[in-house]
Amino acid sequence: MCGIVGYIGKRDAVEVVLDSLKRLEYRGYDSAGIAVIADGKLKVIKTKGKIRDLENALKGFDVKANVAIGHTRWATHGKPTDVNAHPHVCGGIAVVHNGIIENYVELKNELVSKGYSFESQTDTEVIACLIRDCYKGSLFDAVQEASRRLVGSFAIAAICENEPDTIVGYKKESPLVLGVGDGEYILASDIPAILPYTNRIIPLEDGDCVFITSEGFDVFNNGEKAKRDILTVSWSPVLAEKTGYKHFMQKEIFEQPRAIADTIQGIYSFEENRFYLVSSGFEEKLKEINRIVAVACGTSYHACLVAKYWLEKYAEIPVEVDIASEFRYRDAVIDEKTLAVFVSQSGETADTLAALKLSKEKGALTLAVCNVMGSSIAREAHEVIYTHAGPEIGVASTKAFTTQMAVLYSLSLYMGSIRGNLEEKDVASRFAEFIKIPRLTEEALELDEELLSLAMKYLDKKDFLYLGRYVSYPIALEGALKLKEISYIHAEGYPAGEMKHGPIALIDKEMPVVVVAPVDRVYEKVKGNIEEVKARDGIVIAFTTSGNKELEGKCDHVFYLPEVGEELSPFVYVIPLQLFAYHVAERKGLDVDQPRNLAKAVTVE
Numbered sequence: 001m002c003g004i005v006g007y008i009g010k011r012d013a014v015e016v017v018l019d020s021l022k023r024l025e026y027r028g029y030d031s032a033g034i035a036v037i038a039d040g041k042l043k044v045i046k047t048k049g050k051i052r053d054l055e056n057a058l059k060g061f062d063v064k065a066n067v068a069i070g071h072t073r074w075a076t077h078g079k080p081t082d083v084n085a086h087p088h089v090c091g092g093i094a095v096v097h098n099g100i101i102e103n104y105v106e107l108k109n110e111l112v113s114k115g116y117s118f119e120s121q122t123d124t125e126v127i128a129c130l131i132r133d134c135y136k137g138s139l140f141d142a143v144q145e146a147s148r149r150l151v152g153s154f155a156i157a158a159i160c161e162n163e164p165d166t167i168v169g170y171k172k173e174s175p176l177v178l179g180v181g182d183g184e185y186i187l188a189s190d191i192p193a194i195l196p197y198t199n200r201i202i203p204l205e206d207g208d209c210v211f212i213t214s215e216g217f218d219v220f221n222n223g224e225k226a227k228r229d230i231l232t233v234s235w236s237p238v239l240a241e242k243t244g245y246k247h248f249m250q251k252e253i254f255e256q257p258r259a260i261a262d263t264i265q266g267i268y269s270f271e272e273n274r275f276y277l278v279s280s281g282f283e284e285k286l287k288e289i290n291r292i293v294a295v296a297c298g299t300s301y302h303a304c305l306v307a308k309y310w311l312e313k314y315a316e317i318p319v320e321v322d323i324a325s326e327f328r329y330r331d332a333v334i335d336e337k338t339l340a341v342f343v344s345q346s347g348e349t350a351d352t353l354a355a356l357k358l359s360k361e362k363g364a365l366t367l368a369v370c371n372v373m374g375s376s377i378a379r380e381a382h383e384v385i386y387t388h389a390g391p392e393i394g395v396a397s398t399k400a401f402t403t404q405m406a407v408l409y410s411l412s413l414y415m416g417s418i419r420g421n422l423e424e425k426d427v428a429s430r431f432a433e434f435i436k437i438p439r440l441t442e443e444a445l446e447l448d449e450e451l452l453s454l455a456m457k458y459l460d461k462k463d464f465l466y467l468g469r470y471v472s473y474p475i476a477l478e479g480a481l482k483l484k485e486i487s488y489i490h491a492e493g494y495p496a497g498e499m500k501h502g503p504i505a506l507i508d509k510e511m512p513v514v515v516v517a518p519v520d521r522v523y524e525k526v527k528g529n530i531e532e533v534k535a536r537d538g539i540v541i542a543f544t545t546s547g548n549k550e551l552e553g554k555c556d557h558v559f560y561l562p563e564v565g566e567e568l569s570p571f572v573y574v575i576p577l578q579l580f581a582y583h584v585a586e587r588k589g590l591d592v593d594q595p596r597n598l599a600k601a602v603t604v605e
């Protein structure tokens with residue numbers, strides 16, 4: 001939800017900030033802007049639209065500066081317009097902001113009574129004016145003082161005409177990372193914006209106020225100087241490039257064999273017959289738990305739904321799966337014998353973070369599964385396991401999903417082993433199957449051309465139904481989510497067995513029904529559901545196991561996927577559903593990587 005950047009250093013600051021904003025555009029893309037201090041004067045260029053519109057607006061704006069801040073917006077307060085775009089300025093101070101100021105109306109009234117006037121409908125303009133009101137010669141002091149009065153979530157970067165060699169940043173409940181380069185510093189909402197300049201980063205903590213000049217930086221928290229460790233991230237900047245693909249989503253779909261392999265590498269040693277997944281102290285605590293709750297949003301929630309089948313099978317512990325925004329407002333029964341698992345690609349999703357904090361308060365043992373190193377959820381949990389997907393830029397989550405499942409499957413085997421349910425030889429044989437997954441997903445990707453043809457045939461349909469049972473049920477949900485979020489076609493995922501309790505009424509000759517039908521323990525049941533759809537003239541698109549020819553006569557389209565152990569089929573069967581959604585959206589000429597109304601990291605409630 002909005003991306004912010006600040007740069008100070010030897011390079012052309014406008015160029016760096018623009019480049020970094022492009023890498024943050026997945027966070028919001030309805031307007032953008034940049035502020036610099038050049039020749040002692042504050043200059044601001046901002047516009048409704050995407051970064052490319054900002055680039056156009058910057059043409060003929062010949063400014064050389066070494067200090068700049070920038071913003072790409074996902075509107076919360078006030079429509080996407082030129083005036084509402086950030087940076088917002090008040091009396092020589094410019095501010096970019098990610099988050100929501102809950103008490104902005106009250107502050108605005110107070111500032112108006114003091115003579116301040118406002119141009120925009122945003123909450124951010126209040127921050128700029130409040131900092132101006134607190135300013136007595138030090139931007140750093142003014143930002144700290146103003147921040148104490150702000151209620152809500154906010155990551156900000158501010159510059160001031162009177163202090164041309166300074167950027168001040170503040171973080172509270174919205175992400176902010178400082179990149180520490182060689183004589184240059186870059187402040188940003190997320191790591192990919194920083195990667196081309198440095199891989200040395202400091203994820204700032206809540207309450208941190210960072211004071212940056214070209215000479216160095218200091219972090220303060222609550223008025224006290226704070227020591228923050230510099231982390232070295234292993235992501236290569238190339239991972240945040242399209243490298244010849246038309247869209248990031250397409251590239252990320254094709255990266256999955258590599259991403260899954262990277263994620264499972266090193267988790268389990270065949271030679272020693274042991275896991276390297278969590279610390280030994282955490283392992284001891286895990287032995288005490290008698291219940292698991294898994295909490296997440298969107299695609300990450302679907303990964304948790306798949307994991308429930310695995311965890312219950314191997315750990316033999318009851319598992320509850322919840323959507324974070326529901327979990328946090330119900331009276332969940334959680335105690336110190338509960339393991340609460342929080343799954344999040346970004347590690348910044350506001351509802352998931354709040355659910356994590358709540359579970360900690362109730363005494364649960366907490367575990368995060370995150371992709372972004374040093375993110376808020378990763379830091380807040382008692383223990384974190386990272387997925388090694390690399391930066392995921394496309395708003396539609398793909399490689400994050402399969403790598404989350406890879407971690408959760410490993411966790412299930414591990415729990416089975418420490419609880420004595422799985423013997424060493426069982427773990428070894430299951431891992432031997434598991435490590436075939438990268439190759440099997442590669443084979444699934446070979447369906448790409450056929451799925452393009454399928455997409456062209458059905459892209460004008462208005463509704464789709466996705467069906468699956470057992471571990472394929474969450475895959476049906478995920479397939480439907482992919483289609484709706486990038487192609488704007490209404491799609492519903494359903495457990496196939498539930499169809500006759502309602503959705504069957506929707507089926508007619510216009511309705512394509514995508515059926516995830518590997519030959520597994522529920523295959524015969526799913527075959528029955530296919531018959532039910534066909535009996536009502538629905539169009540059936542089935543995905544089944546290679547060699548299973550019996551669906552040919554029953555379905556309109558059958559696609560074959562490599563044979564895979566039944567519990568591991570989600571890794572393979574989600575691939576064609578991602579590809580199908582991608583091709584439908586791409587052929588419809590839609591903005592695949594930045595679908596309307598969405599943002600990659602939902603850092604507001």
Ligand code: M6R
Nearest residue numbers: 298299300344345346349396397
């Ligand atoms: O960063 P997170 O995994 O916490 O994000 C959760 C959801 O916002 C995310 O999975 C969303 O549903 C994706 N757009 C789905 O493709």
